[in-house]
Amino acid sequence: MKGELLRFTTAGSVDDGKSTLIGRLLYDSKSIFQDQLAAIENTSKKKGLDEIDFSLLTDGLKDEREQGITIDVAYRYFNTPNRKFIIADTPGHIQYTRNMVTGASTANAALILIDARNGVIEQTKRHSYIASLLQIPHVLVCINKMDLVNYEKGAFEKIKEQYKDFAAKLDIQDFKFIPISALKGDNVVNRSKNMEWYNGPTLLHSLENIPVANDLNHIDFRFAVQTVLRPHTDEYHDYRGYAGRISSGILRIGDQVTALPSQMQSRVKKIHCAHLELQEAYAPQSISIELEDDIDISRGDMVVKTTNQPQNSQEIDAMICWMGENPMQLNGKYSIQHTSRSGRAIIKEIVYVVDLNELKRIEGKTTMEKNGIARIKIKTTTPLFFDSYRTNRNTGSFILIDETNFNTVGAGMII
């Protein structure tokens, strides 16, 4: 199979049929194996169900199977002849905003499920806000359970208008609407015979045709050094290879580059991808670079083109989603990890906290609970080299880490 990789996330409320939709996608695209199918058929029968409960495929852990809800991010894989897909399946339950943010952080597309009987509800708004905040490039709004509204065009159109009204306030570049029934299989993989009025693509067809590579930033070359390769052998006596994964942009042999924070300049002598020597390399390749001059570069440094440099500051404005058990504190100190660089950060100001139900700003807060989202100002002990999250997801994102238990407590997006 040749083809690109598409990562997408799914969000829905508890009973929107999200697990059923994923099960349906896997089943209809023939990605379920016999033993898996046998296991869920068996369980479905035990539960006294007439049809196969596809949600059993994706509800992974034992506790969840007992509770009947998904409580964490689970990753699923399937492919078609054209593409490989990675699904980050995240729960829609209110207290699990953190999981949705986690799943969204690496996604190229988001599926948002709406129950055709209920229309746009608060959770839909919350999910869409997160998709917008995390800058997921493509949103597919699946209006599910169309079988329960007699496959009526009117129901679909009404929800579509409702959603468009609300989404105008968000920052989503591309969204599409698809009327489906995950349970019955309408417009998921196979075109529905019950909704002739719908001329658009099925869900799978849409997923297969989202332009993935176009979403990458090919302009601003950013290369965070992970480690320096020094073989210490006779053959490679003076070899210094700066190893890392290109965050964005394109690099060619001979390019004039600057290392940060030292500001030392040099030219690219060689680009290696293991034993291969490349003329040029681009995101998201993992490479190592040799420079013409022997300059001091180590983990946490960033190599960029001399003519196109990121922002360089210790004071940063960001949106943050809080994931820690202990609330975020004004003036609280945390470890920060940004690209391959780490340091410490202090919360200097909580500008506002987002009310996720009303999508309003609340000012004057000094703490924020788990699953909250806020705009903050931080100051770091070491300068960071960054771009706005909007222009560069890799150099615009950071995490905050609790200094006592080392848990990841905050997901930051630089403004």
Added chain:
Amino acid sequence: MSYRLEHLEELEAESIFVLREAFAQFENPCILFSGGKDSIVVTHLAVKAFYPAKIPFPLVHIDTGHNFDETIAFRDELVQKIGAQLVIGSVQEAIDNGLAQDEKGVHATRNTAQIPTLIDTIEKNQFDAAMGGARRDEEKARAKERFFSHRDDFGQWDPKNQRPELWNLFNGKKKFGEHFRVFPISNWTEMDIWEYIKKEKIALPSLYFSHEREVIRRGGTILANSPFITLKPNEKVTTEIVRFRTIGDLTITGAVESEASTLDHIIAEVAAARETERGNRADDQRSEAAMEERKKEGYF
């Protein structure tokens, strides 16, 4: 020139990134090497990640004493070829020292005895990160694993208390005595592994290709005949043309009837297969939540 990566190239770039991150963030990481195709691919990726330097960490083999001879021969040859250090954790020794218990009876395996042996090997060598070839598509409990999976000082996995993993930012911070499991090929599927093995011309133990072997049919499983297997009264040894889809211990790894003798044949077989590769593992069939139970205790 179109600046896009084909999916195997992107998976490779991601895995190399994870391996380098593990090397940079931990003081004493190692690769858990089982001799199976997944750990062979992880080792291959590690060679690429640090080229032209040698792999900067050892390979650790938890030796149950119930291995296929082919696995051990392959392991020793590979270690020599790439110039890596090999650390062996012996289950037999752990049993002799009372650290682990040998199971008795016809269904006896050394699967559970591997757990204390592994944890003991990690502690003795003070490894703070053990990298493995687990994939999320293998099994339901693994679908929720992180790339960097935190283990407490008992080596246990708490599925409800996992650190969220955002973007490509891996948090490897830990307290003294705690360690991490790192899974560089989390996002690969069985098919990706086979296609990559073909693309990169990676050598594999001969067990993966069809061959003639003495076997025993037990339930739906075809087991290799070996001194470690106790025959039930109605069972008999037959000779069949088989191959293995996964390689674990002699006592638990089920063979499949197969004529697939080349990578192309195997890829065609995998594409047509309607059973997951673990479907044949006697250890997972013990109960629906079998894998999750073992993971919590510190299984791979």
